[in-house]
Amino acid sequence: ELKVEQNPLFLSMQEGKNYTIYCNYSTTSDRLYWYRQDPGKSLESLFVLLSNGAVKQEGRLMASLDTKARLSTLHITAAVHDLSATYFCAVDVGGSEKLVFGKGTKLTVNP
Amino acid sequence: GAVVSQHPSWVICKSGTSVKIECRSLDFQATTMFWYRQFPKQSLMLMATSNEGSKATYEQGVEKDKFLINHASLTLSTLTVTSAHPEDSSFYICSRREGVSYEQYFGPGTRLTVT
Numbered sequence: 001e002l003k004v005e006q007n008p009l010f011l012s013m014q015e016g017k018n019y020t021i022y023c024n025y026s027t028t029s030d031r032l033y034w035y036r037q038d039p040g041k042s043l044e045s046l047f048v049l050l051s052n053g054a055v056k057q058e059g060r061l062m063a064s065l066d067t068k069a070r071l072s073t074l075h076i077t078a079a080v081h082d083l084s085a086t087y088f089c090a091v092d093v094g095g096s097e098k099l100v101f102g103k104g105t106k107l108t109v110n111p
Numbered sequence: 112g113a114v115v116s117q118h119p120s121w122v123i124c125k126s127g128t129s130v131k132i133e134c135r136s137l138d139f140q141a142t143t144m145f146w147y148r149q150f151p152k153q154s155l156m157l158m159a160t161s162n163e164g165s166k167a168t169y170e171q172g173v174e175k176d177k178f179l180i181n182h183a184s185l186t187l188s189t190l191t192v193t194s195a196h197p198e199d200s201s202f203y204i205c206s207r208r209e210g211v212s213y214e215q216y217f218g219p220g221t222r223l224t225v226t
Contacts, residue, residue: 035217042220045215045216045217048212097143098145098160099206101154102154
């Protein structure tokens with residue numbers, strides 16, 4: 001059974017600081033997704049990582065994937081308040097298109 | 112713009128009644144769609160895979176007689192919560208995958224409250 005672990009689950013940081021969210025998964029997969037969820041809303045796609053060594057960046061967020069280590073990271077650079085949200089990683093189950101989600105990281109960026 | 116829509120966005124029903132939630136793929140004919148459930152302050156859990164023209168595939172622990180899924184066309188999947196109880200109150204979200212990009216698009220979600 002595929003398990004996906006995120007840490008930290010809660011992250012409070014100051015504006016302007018950098019931090020990294022980690023996503024570990026238990027079985028082989030070549031597809032990893034990062035999503036953002038605002039309170040009361042559905043998921044907004046941030047990144048799709050499809051191969052070992054994949055790195056994608058959008059604004060202050062950068063995601064990477066190491067399939068050998070079964071690890072993905074979401075790095076936040078110079079955080080701003082607008083980044084406050086819950087971030088989920090999700091892993092495709094053996095190419096089935098079904099996703100298993102981590103528990104989410106609730107990020108709060110304080111002025 | 113949105114590629115997956117859901118209706119209704121929120122619904123309140125009484126215990127024992129049934130509720131139907133629609134999920135539409137707006138720009139792509141989807142033979143497969145997915146239904147997830149999210150309890151407050153928790154993660155998303157896959158409930159079932161909706162297959163156009165055939166029976167849905169349910170995840171372990173999900174009651175198929177309680178959560179009826181119908182995928183009657185390539186653009187519409189429906190989830191019916193039968194004999195709803197307060198513990199069924201949740202946020203229900205559907206999704207579909209983009210053809211070649213592997214992108215997964217999620218609908219806006221339906222918040223169900225059972226009183």
